[in-house]
Amino acid sequence: MGLSEREYKELLYIQAHEPVTRAQFAKEFDLPAKTAQNHLSRLIQIGVVFTKGKGKAIRYYHRKG
Numbered sequence: 001m002g003l004s005e006r007e008y009k010e011l012l013y014i015q016a017h018e019p020v021t022r023a024q025f026a027k028e029f030d031l032p033a034k035t036a037q038n039h040l041s042r043l044i045q046i047g048v049v050f051t052k053g054k055g056k057a058i059r060y061y062h063r064k065g
Helices: 005-017 022-028 033-045
Strands: 049-052 059-062
Touching: 005 022, 005 033, 005 059, 022 033, 033 049
Parallel strands: none
Antiparallel strands: 049 059
8 A cells, every 4th residue: 555654644534533524634634725635635546545425515434445
């Protein structure tokens, strides 16, 4: 999988608090909204996070297994 330390911490947060909104994620890691979106997109791209919902209702979940 090859997660960076930052990505690993972000994944642990999602695991512990799922479902997570982008706003919650941004607040937890003190990130601007766009940066939070980029980080979440990276976690999705590498296959450790998935989403449910659309638009403002989107939620992020840890992909188990």
